[in-house]
Amino acid sequence: MKHFGTLALLFFLILSSSCKEKNRKVYKPQSLGAINTVAVVMESHLWESEVGDKVREHFASPIVGMPWEEPLFSIDYMPQRVFTGTTRHRRAVLFVSLDSLNVAHIKTDLYATPQKIAVIKGTDRQELIDNIEQNANQIIASFRNTEIAEAQERFKRSLNKDKALEEKFGIKLNFPSLFKVGKQEDNFVWIDMEIPKGTMNIIAYEMPGNSFETDSTFVMDIVRMRDSIGERYIPGPDIPDRVTYMITEKAFAPYVFAATIGDKKAAEVRGIWEVKGYPMAGPFLTYIINDKENNRKMVLEGFTFAPATNKRDYMFELEAIMKTVRFN
Incomplete structure (x- = not known):
């Protein structure tokens, strides 16, 4: 019996050691490399x-x-x-x-x-x-x-805590503290951050839930929407005897893709913005989110102004920010 008890104890110790080995996490170092x-x-x-x-x-x-x-x-x-x-x-x-x-x-x-x-x-x-x-x-x-x-x-290491988007639209975004809320209107919020030679920008606004119901005019309707928002809220440089504001570049139609953002179906739109009446341009990325619960299309757009500068990583950061959207 004594011999049996010794074997049982030894088996228990081996089993206990094996379980500890299985539960022990294998350490792996933090990965390296520049974004993209x-x-x-x-x-x-x-x-x-x-x-x-x-x-x-x-x-x-x-x-x-x-x-x-x-x-x-x-x-x-x-x-x-x-x-x-x-x-x-x-x-x-x-x-x-x-x-x-x-x-x-x-x-x-x-x-x-x-x-x-x-x-x-x-x-x-x-x-x-x-x-x-x-x-x-x-x-x-x-x-x-x-x-x-x-x-x-x-x-995430340093997030902006402004609640403008939550109070106006009932949405939350994670964006760095270097971004500041620059303009708020009844149906418009503009957040921007200074970068070398320019700015990174995010704008948010609502459209009626029944917007964009006709597939055959979808792209034209998107351009019309962007241009009307630009005329109303996004002025260009102050030039005497000229009215300048952001529009969608006329030479090329924007690219449109199906997407999911904030657990909701959306259209992803990529293209070039320009300023009517003035030589300024840059890339934009728009998400038109189908928010059925609130009978609206929630629009988030990121655009960059950075003349003579590569803009891929700026636009990628704006995309990463907009993809953190949560709906209350």
Whole structure:
């Protein structure tokens, strides 16, 4: 019996130790990397071939709705031998290699957190190209979602506590304390932040719930809405004998996509704004949110004024802010 009791105690201690090991969290370092930057890991003979061309075609493609071409991601290329140590802690990684396997998948938090590593393998170059072509959209969406979440975490460190949006529209946004509420009207709130050479801006207003009911005129109706809001609330420079205000650029129609924001269906609109009667322009991103509970369309728009400056990262931050919207 004494021997049996000793064995039982030993079994209990082993079981207890095993449970502790399972419950112990494995520490992973904080991921590294600039926002909207992807580390591309592959051998140089692939990077300099049509495989690298296919990567650049998708991951460095021009963003729609920008005044000039800017890439979707900045790409940091590195050969496999460099992908060691802290280099493995990059937040967004695309790993491409020849292998006996033909696979494409995304790994989460493999070496650091948050982290997405997209792995593409193939037995020859054509299989690699096919896998990139077939999986690029899913990988890009995963990278962008991670980057949006990272941007939102960064500006959570110092949030503006102004309640103008909540009091006027019953919505909340997380935006950095450097943004200030600059204008409030009956159906309009304008928040902006100074940046080098210009400003980042967010505006909010409501439209009736039955707006945009005709699909055939949807884009024209959006342009008409933006132009009327610009005329009423967003003046341009004070020029003698001229009336200047923000409008939608006339040369190109904006791009429209289906979206979900604040757990509600929405239209995402990307395009270029300009000032009527004055040479000023820049990109805008608008969300027209279907708020059925309040019988309205809630409109959030971010736009940037920054002459002769790349605007991708400014617009990305505005997108990250608007995607924090919550409805009371």
